[in-house]
């Protein structure tokens with residue numbers, strides 16, 4: 001569950017062939033969710049993504065998160081992946097679930113969908129995979145440009161990643177996307193504090209970030225292998241002054 005794409009050098013995570021081969025090998029064993037399961041992400045997903053909204057799951061793989069979301073009353077989830085093997089497996093597995101749709105697609109070119117097609121985009125480990133490929137910065141900017149184009153004004157791109165702000169903000173915090181970003185930091189599954197103490201801060205509160213989108217210099221990780229949830233809200237120029245609504249107020253220090 002907490003397999004880490006940071007092992008870029010050992011595996012070719014940026015290569016579609018790698019994923020096809022892997023999903024063929026894993027076909028027997030069924031599904032696998034990278035980093036975190038829906039139960040851990042649910043508070044963030046329910047906070048920012050309404051069950052009746054149109055959701056795009058990019059790089060769905062064979063994860064069960066979309067199925068879990070449908071069990072939790074989400075109505076419309078389009079799942080895409082560059083691996084035709086993963087898409088065929090998942091389409092077959094979930095053919096009786098009309099809320100789930102599957103298409104083979106490269107996140108760098110989602111021209112099949114018109115602008116403003118989705119209320120939200122969920123990415124668990126897919127930008128991370130692209131960051132392992134050749135021409136990673138170009139791939140990241142193609143993908144994020146497409147995500148921004150597909151989001152309705154006011155929509156949310158939720159990125160779940162192992163990448164801390166020093167390696168992710170330079171890609172996502174670009175004026176061209178017009179996103180306001182909130183950051184949450186959550187421990188990896190199974191993390192236990194060495195001394196059995198309780199958490200010193202709530203993981204459900206956004207972490208303060210500097211104007212450059214970085215953590216405060218004195219920030220201390222409870223779990224050094226934490227995962228990061230970036231909530232990127234596409235500013236709605238008409239009804240939104242760019243800030244999150246009062247309860248989600250952005251924290252800039």
Ligand SMILES: C[S@@+](CC[C@H](N)C(=O)[O-])C[C@H]1O[C@@H](n2cnc3c(N)ncnc32)[C@H](O)[C@@H]1O
Nearest residue numbers: 019033034059060061063081082106107124125
């Ligand atoms: C680390 S896995 C994460 C899978 C799933 N989201 C999860 O949480 O378990 C990355 C996924 O991204 C897919 N992927 C990699 N490059 C892609 C691309 N250019 N377009 C679409 N999907 C891609 C891979 O096939 C793989 O399924």
